[in-house]
Amino acid sequence: MDSTPAFPKTLLNEPGSAPVESAPSHFPEERFSFSGSGAEYFGIWLVNLVLTLVTLGIYSAWAKVRRNQYFYSNTWVAGANFNFHGTPYAILKGRAVALVLLAAYNFAGTLATKFLVLAVVALALIMPWFLRRGLIFRARNSSYRSIRFRFTGSNGNAYRTFIVWGLAMLVSFGLAAPAVAQRLRAFHFNNLNLGTTSFRFTATIRQFYKLWARTSLLWFAAMFCVGILVGGTLAAIGGWAAAAPALPIAAILSFWLTRAHYVSGMQNLVWNNMTLGPHRFRSEARVGPLFRIMMKNALFTIFTLGLYRPYAVVNVMKYRAETMSLLPGAPVDEFLAQVEREASAVGAETADLFDLEISL
Amino acid sequence: MITLQADYFDGKSARSHAVQVRVEGSALVVEGANVNRREVCKTLTISEALGNTARTITFPDGATLLIKESDLLERMLDGTSLSSSFAATAPNKKVWVIASVVGLMALVGVGYTFGLPWAAKSMAHALPPKVLEAIGDGALGSFDSMGFATTKLAESRRNEIIKKFEAMKPHVGNTKVRRILFRSSPEHGANAVALPDGTMVVTDELVALAQNDNQIMGVMCHELGHVAYRHGAQNVVEGAIVAAFLSVYLGDFSTIVTGAAATLAVSHYSRQSEREADDYAIAMMRANKLPPKALADLLARMDHDYRAQKKAGKAGKREMTDYFSSHPGTAERIAHIEAAR
Numbered sequence: 001m002d003s004t005p006a007f008p009k010t011l012l013n014e015p016g017s018a019p020v021e022s023a024p025s026h027f028p029e030e031r032f033s034f035s036g037s038g039a040e041y042f043g044i045w046l047v048n049l050v051l052t053l054v055t056l057g058i059y060s061a062w063a064k065v066r067r068n069q070y071f072y073s074n075t076w077v078a079g080a081n082f083n084f085h086g087t088p089y090a091i092l093k094g095r096a097v098a099l100v101l102l103a104a105y106n107f108a109g110t111l112a113t114k115f116l117v118l119a120v121v122a123l124a125l126i127m128p129w130f131l132r133r134g135l136i137f138r139a140r141n142s143s144y145r146s147i148r149f150r151f152t153g154s155n156g157n158a159y160r161t162f163i164v165w166g167l168a169m170l171v172s173f174g175l176a177a178p179a180v181a182q183r184l185r186a187f188h189f190n191n192l193n194l195g196t197t198s199f200r201f202t203a204t205i206r207q208f209y210k211l212w213a214r215t216s217l218l219w220f221a222a223m224f225c226v227g228i229l230v231g232g233t234l235a236a237i238g239g240w241a242a243a244a245p246a247l248p249i250a251a252i253l254s255f256w257l258t259r260a261h262y263v264s265g266m267q268n269l270v271w272n273n274m275t276l277g278p279h280r281f282r283s284e285a286r287v288g289p290l291f292r293i294m295m296k297n298a299l300f301t302i303f304t305l306g307l308y309r310p311y312a313v314v315n316v317m318k319y320r321a322e323t324m325s326l327l328p329g330a331p332v333d334e335f336l337a338q339v340e341r342e343a344s345a346v347g348a349e350t351a352d353l354f355d356l357e358i359s360l
Numbered sequence: 361m362i363t364l365q366a367d368y369f370d371g372k373s374a375r376s377h378a379v380q381v382r383v384e385g386s387a388l389v390v391e392g393a394n395v396n397r398r399e400v401c402k403t404l405t406i407s408e409a410l411g412n413t414a415r416t417i418t419f420p421d422g423a424t425l426l427i428k429e430s431d432l433l434e435r436m437l438d439g440t441s442l443s444s445s446f447a448a449t450a451p452n453k454k455v456w457v458i459a460s461v462v463g464l465m466a467l468v469g470v471g472y473t474f475g476l477p478w479a480a481k482s483m484a485h486a487l488p489p490k491v492l493e494a495i496g497d498g499a500l501g502s503f504d505s506m507g508f509a510t511t512k513l514a515e516s517r518r519n520e521i522i523k524k525f526e527a528m529k530p531h532v533g534n535t536k537v538r539r540i541l542f543r544s545s546p547e548h549g550a551n552a553v554a555l556p557d558g559t560m561v562v563t564d565e566l567v568a569l570a571q572n573d574n575q576i577m578g579v580m581c582h583e584l585g586h587v588a589y590r591h592g593a594q595n596v597v598e599g600a601i602v603a604a605f606l607s608v609y610l611g612d613f614s615t616i617v618t619g620a621a622a623t624l625a626v627s628h629y630s631r632q633s634e635r636e637a638d639d640y641a642i643a644m645m646r647a648n649k650l651p652p653k654a655l656a657d658l659l660a661r662m663d664h665d666y667r668a669q670k671k672a673g674k675a676g677k678r679e680m681t682d683y684f685s686s687h688p689g690t691a692e693r694i695a696h697i698e699a700a701r
Contacts, residue, residue: 040412040413049464050460050464053605069407070413073414073415080374080426081414085418146370146371146422146423147371333374333375333376334373336372336373
């Protein structure tokens with residue numbers, strides 16, 4: 001239930017390259033900020049958790065709304081915050097549909113293998129439709145300065161992107177992953193608008209491969225240094241018994257270091273290559289600080305048996321928001337609204353449950 | 361009367377207008393340089409109170425008010441249709457937060473002790489055979505990669521045991537073993553396991569350790585008890601429930617942590633399950649005119665054998681997977697079975 005809030009996924013996410021050179025405008029840079037606190041979110045998280053357990057999960061739709069509202073409303077840029085407008089009923093309806101689909105999928109799996117194959121194919125065919133609905137729902141229910149976001153990607157485009165690149169993923173044994181990641185984000189952001197102003201996403205597949213390559217290298221280097229050097233030193237001093245604990249520690253440290261590198265790199269890559277009409281963004285997330293935050297979060301969460309979790313989520317959100325700026329190319333209050341039909345939550349929820357949500 | 365400073369957005373452009381907001385009767389009044397609105401509170405929606413988070417009031421036409429002082433706003437709106445719900449204000453009150461922590465711990469404690477076994481039992485009995493077979497096949501697959509090798513028993517001996525057991529009447533209903541398999545496993549020693557689908561695995565070592573076939577039948581009756589009462593399926597369901605709870609509690613923290621913790625929480629049969637299976641074995645053996653003491657005797661031999669090996673330092677690798685860590689309370693069980701004579 002308490003996954004990273006959807007807002008950061010939509011708006012704040014990931015990474016990579018060098019910061020954009022300073023904006024060629026005379027408007028001052030506007031820094032993003034996050035005004036929430038761990039203690040405050042702890043209360044919200046806890047009440048959400050208890051009510052969700054007491055109602056056997058029904059309350060989780062309300063919980064999700066309140067969590068999203070908390071994270072959106074506390075994210076500020078240029079003197080105003082974001083807003084989440086999704087309703088619990090829309091989310092509950094979506095969950096019901098998702099549950100039916102999941103049950104059908106599992107049931108097909110228990111009948112016979114050939115039904116399972118059919119179910120997987122059917123799932124592949126409806127998934128793009130659901131994912132697109134999900135993006136529409138999320139955009140439609142997010143606003144900034146009373147202007148709603150809009151997602152305008154077509155069904156045709158959704159099917160092309162997901163099926164073609166999904167197959168590429170299979171055929172290449174996963175080597176296409178960076179390209180797929182780029183294509184999904186391009187599909188998302190190149191169809192995203194704030195009112196009548198459009199986002200444009202210009203990061204290339206090549207840049208995605210570079211990030212993947214650097215992250216993999218870092219992992220090997222970290223495993224080698226911590227495992228071999230630290231482990232070796234210990235083995236030299238105290239024999240193999242003393243060195244054995246170094247290996248899991250090496251694995252854990254490397255995992256978090258790699259993760260910090262990937263998350264910060266992706267945030268920079270996406271936002272330093274994004275425009276919103278005349279506006280641009282700058283993202284300066286760094287591996288070191290993010291690594292320290294993640295390690296601290298992991299340790300405290302373990303030692304408090306999970307009670308630190310809401311603080312951990314806030315810590316990461318705060319860091320990610322505060323390393324981002326908007327570089328206005330025009331007055332920020334010139335975004336204009338556009339009237340649009342209501343979107344249902346079905347897509348977003350199904351994507352959530354199947355864990356296929358494209359999180360950018 | 362309370363008057364608040366706010367930012368007004370008209371819903372058509374992102375331009376902000378500095379305004380003052382107050383309540384007059386059942387209406388909200390908004391006044392600023394270019395703004396002059398009066399709306400009945402009932403037509404407005406307000407974002408929930410979430411700590412000190414800034415609040416947004418939305419008008420029917422999509423215009424919004426951004427108000428930073430949540431506390432003051434709450435006082436201003438008190439008595440109107442816009443004041444907050446319980447769930448929204450609870451996190452702001454220390455006493456409710458503390459009550460929630462205590463409540464959560466009590467809920468988890470009671471749920472784990474009573475609710476979980478009850479729910480798992482009901483669900484285990486509701487699982488269709490196809491699902492059980494899928495679980496059984498999966499478990500058997502991982503077994504064979506865990507130090508269980510092809511049996512070295514002669515085929516005639518195997519068939520003799522199978523025939524003998526299949527000739528016995530089950531204790532309740534028509535619980536049947538789906539198949540009886542033999543495996544050689546010096547690593548795990550004398551052992552017998554029943555999988556949720558009714559597949560029974562008996563080790564060569566157990567057959568060798570038994571002094572007579574009655575003892576083997578005793579252990580097999582006991583395992584059939586686990587199948588009849590769906591103990592294995594119950595463990596699987598409990599694991600799934602614990603994993604579901606942990607994933608709600610820890611969010612996306614780590615599926616690995618969740619999975620591992622769920623496995624640890626339910627990997628052993630409970631003492632109560634053992635007692636039920638023993639009682640099943642006692643009843644079934646009596647009904648088939650076999651002495652229940654045979655089961656107790658074999659248990660004692662297995663225990664003795666295990667201790668001897670442990671003393672000799674040979675049992676190190678067996679600790680996590682052997683019969684005695686998955687079947688707790690041996691001494692107590694032997695006493696119980698012997699008392700039942």
